[in-house]
Amino acid sequence: MITRKHLYIFKTVATTQSMSKAAQLLYISQPTISQKIQEIENQYDIKLFERYSKKLFITEEGKTLLNLTNSILGLYDDMDHIFSKDNRFSLKIGATLTVGNTIISPLLKQLKEQYPSINIEVCIDNTHIIEEKILNNYLDIALIEGELTHPDFIVTPVIHDKLVFACAYDFPIPDTLEIQELTRYPFINREEGSGTREQLEEYIKKHHIHLKSSWECHSWEAVKQAILYNHGIALVPLQLIENEVYNGDLKIIPIDSISLERDFCICYHKNKKVTKKLSAFIETCQIYGQELKNGYIQNQDSIPNK
Structure with missing residues (x-):
């Protein structure tokens, strides 16, 4: 031969x-x-x-x-x-919109600092699009909010997330609300297919409440701008508005002692080989989640008044 x-x-x-x-x-x-x-x-x-x-x-x-x-x-x-170690194909990472607007950039910076030879491609979209891309092998792995129940997925919680109702600091609203009183105010909502919207709709359905969206936004930045300019209230990830709350531009509205919490999860196809690159990403998510938890804002008592 x-x-x-x-x-x-x-x-x-x-x-x-x-x-x-x-x-x-x-x-x-x-x-x-x-x-x-x-x-x-x-x-x-x-x-x-x-x-x-x-x-x-x-x-x-x-x-x-x-x-x-x-x-x-x-x-x-x-x-x-x-196929050399320094020139492998990119790790294709998906992120849902909430993840993309809050933690994916600093998380991937941490990944690159720890593993500088890893090439990365990122796709940020809503939960259903990310699900399709994983199923069709366009993505290797994703960090998502929301629930994926497809039997071919391996889903593992790695980062804790807290959702809060928020509005502009001078928005005309009582300091606390009952859940039923949400219908009195214009509501800034995410688009259909958003994991955050699905979680809210599932919760209010149990209380027989129907929320009419005054605004429907395809990005968290649009939601934040809408509440900053006094157009209504919204359910948002706490991490998204931490700076605005500390600066006194936004306030968190306690509603009937509601505590909406969830996890961001690692998701990949069950037949996907867990390579060193995938393991590095998963490990970085776990470390980032623990660091985030240690510095998390736990309640409104820790937020200064304007």
Whole structure:
């Protein structure tokens, strides 16, 4: 069988026009060089070199093989480059919109600091789109909010998240509300398919309440801007508005002692091989979740008044 080594030796001999020079360059004995050239000639029943006056001349068959050898060795070099440790294919990470608007950027910065050789591609979209991309192998892994119940998914909680009702600091609203009083105020909602919206709708359905959305937004930034400019109240991730609450621009509204909490979860297909890259991402999420928990705002008592 003709191997990569055979071809590399043949190319070196053809380039140097000398078996002894090829042996020196490759740190191989000259008899080994001669043996490998002979094995190629026997395999294809051809003559690669002619010797005249102690000098090698490549034959027409040799020139044809040299062209093929250059192409084949070039492909080997491409494979070595693509699949080397520093040039692997990207880890394709999905994130739902809440995750994308709150924690995915600092989390991936932490991942890159710990594992600088990992190449990353990121897709941020709503829960249902991310689910489809994982099922169709467009994504390797995702960090999501909301529930995915597909039997082909492995879902593991890694980061705790808290949802709060919030409005502008001077929005005309009592300091506390009953759950039923939500219907009195314009509500800024996320789009259908959002994990946050689904969680809210599931909760209020149990209390036989119907909320009419005054605004329906496809991004958390739009939700935040709407409540900052006094257009209504919204259910938002606490992490999204921490700075605005501390600055006194927004306030959290306790509603009937409601505590809406959830987990951001790692999600990947059950048939996906857990590579070192996937393990690194999962580990980083777990560490980030623990660090976040240690510095979490636990209640409104810790938030200064304006």
